[in-house]
Amino acid sequence: MTYTTPIATGHEGSVRDQFRAYLQRLRGGEMGALPAMLALVVLGILFSSLSPYFLTTGNLANLFVQASALMVIAFALVFVLLLAEIDLSAGVTGGSGMAVFQVLNGNLGWNWIVSLILALGMGAFIGAFIGFFVSRIGVPSFVVTLGLFIALQGFMLLLLGDGGIFRLVQPELKSIMNNNMPIWAGWVMLAIAVFGSLSLSLADRRRRTKVGLPTRPFIMLLLKVGTIAVIGAVIVGLLSVNRGQGLLAVEGVPIVIPIVLLILVVGTFVLDRTLFGRYIYAVGGNPEAARRAGIKVAQIRLYAFIICSSLAVVSGLLQASRIGSIESTAGREIVLSGVAAAVVGGVSLFGGRGRLAYAAIGALVIAMIDNGLGLIGFPAAATFLITGGVLVAAATVDALSRRRSGVALT
C-alpha cells in the first residue's frame, strides 16, 4: 500500500482494508460492545426457542420499557465510570429527587414542571456534594457515595414518612412509561434519527476533505446510516402493530424510547465532540498527564458527578412512572444493575474506556436476562445467579482486554 502521506490516518484504503484494521483492533483488545452484542443475539435466540411469547411485539415493547430506566442510570454511571470513579448512591439519588418532587407537587401543590426542575436540581446538588468530597478533599468516591446511599434513604423517609407510598398523579409523567406515541410519530422519530446521522457523517466527511485528509469509502457511510435505518424501521414497524389483547388497540412506539434516545444522542455528542468530553476521557486515562496538560482535573470530576446525579433523577422519574408511585424505598437495587449494565456493555471499570451506547446494549442484556428467564418460568434465584455470573464474566473480559492492550497491572 502506498499513500500520498507516509503516516496513515485510519481512513485510507478500501472497505477490505478497513475491515482488516477493525479485526486488528479487536485482536488488540479493543472489543467495545461486541461481546455484549453477541450475548444479545445468543440470548435472543435462546429465549425465543424456549418461550413462544418472547418474540411477540408485546414482549418487545415490554423489554424496551423495562430496560429504559436501567439504561438511563447506566448512562449516568458511565460519566463517573469513565473517570474510574463510582456512584453507589445514584439509585437513591433518583428516589430522593422524586421525593422532593412529591413534597413540592403533591404536598405543597406546586406546578409539576417547576417541581420536576427542582427535583433535577436536587440531583445536581447531590452530585456537587459528591464531587466536592471526591475532587477537593480526596475522599474515595466509593466511600462518599456509600455514605450517601445510606443517608439518602433516611432523607427519603424524612420527606415521605415511614412506608410512604404516593400515587404519581400527573398524567404526563405517568404516560412516559405506560403510553405510546401515535404511529406517525414513531416514523418521524426514525426519520429525524436517520437524517441526523446522515448529515453529521456528511459534515465530518466534508470537513476532512476540506482540510485535505483522506476519507473512508463512501459506501461505508451509507452502510452505517443504512444499518440505523433498517434496524430502526424493523423496530418501529413492529411497535406499530397492534399488540393489545383486549378490545383496546395498543400500538406505537412507547413514549420513553425517544426520551432515552435523546439522552443517548446528546450525551454521546458531548463525550465525543466537546472539550469537556475529551477531558473526561483524558482524566480517566491518566489524571497526571491531564493535569500536566493544563486540564482542571478537579473541575472535570465535579461536573461528571453533577451530570451523573442529575441523570439519576431522570432514571428515578422513569421508575416512578413505571410503577405509578413515588416510594420512600425507591432506588435501592437499580444502581448495582446499572453498574452491571455499563460493565457488561463494555465500559471499563478502570476508567477512560467506554461509551453511552455500550451501556445501552449492556442494559438490554441485563433486561433481557430478567425478562427471558421470567417468561420461561425460572425462579428469581436463577435470575440473580445468572445476572451476577454475566457481570463477573464481563468484568473479566474488561480486565483481560486491559492487559492485552498493554497497560501494566498495578
Added chain:
Amino acid sequence: MGTTLVELSNVTKSFGPVDVLKGVNFKVEEGKVTALVGDNGAGKSTLIKGLSGVQPYDGGTVSFAGQEVSLRTPRQASSLGIEVVYQDLALCENLDIVQNMFLGREEKHLTLLDEASMEFAAQKALQSLSVRTVKSVRQKVSSLSGGQRQTVAIARSVLRNAKLVILDEPTAALGVAQTEQVLNLVRRLADNGIAVVIISHNLADVFEVADRISVLYLGQMVAHVDAKKTTRDEVVAYITGSKTPEGVA
C-alpha cells in the same frame, strides 16, 4: 557556534541546608543538542526543573534569546517555548496519537473539537520529524511501543512550537533499535533549529547525538565541552570528579 538561546548564570538552589546547585552556569544553543551528564544526585533534574518553571531557582539569572526572564511557573516556561518531555511521558493510553498531541490545546471549529485540523497538524508534525515507525495517527497510545510513545511525546513539543526541548533520560527504558530511532528523532529536532537538552547516563548515546556536553559534579558545572573535541575517558573523569575544571566555574 550557534546562537545562544538560553543562558543560566550563577543559578543556585538549596533544599534546607543542602545546596544542590552551587552557582551553575549553563548555555544552550539553537539547533544544537546539549547533553547534560553527571552522577546520580549531581543536580541534573533540579537544574531542569528550574528551567521548566516547576521548581524555581533560588538565585542567579536566566536569559532567553538575550533577554533576562523570570521562570517561576510552568506557564511562563511554556509561553517562552520551553517544553519538557518527562521520563514517564505523561500520555493518556486510552487516547489516540492525535488526541494526545493536542491534549490541553485542542483546536476547535464552531465550539466543537476540530478533529480534522488536529489530525492534519499531527500528521504534519510527525512528517517534519520523518517519523516512519508510527502506522497511523489514529492509533491508541496503548498499542504503541516504548519508542513510539517517546516519539509521540517528542512530536507533541514540536507541535507546540517549542524553541527548547528538554528530554529527561529519553532512552533509559528502550531497546537498541528503539534507542536508535529516538536518537535520530532528537537529531532531527535540532536540525529543525530547535535547541535540545538531553539528560542521559548512557555515554554512548551522548556521544552519538550530542554537539555539546555539559557535566555537573556535586552541584557545580565542571565542564562544557564540544563533543567532537573530547573523549569518553575525559567525560568520565569529569563525572567522577577525578578531573577538575580549568576555567569553568
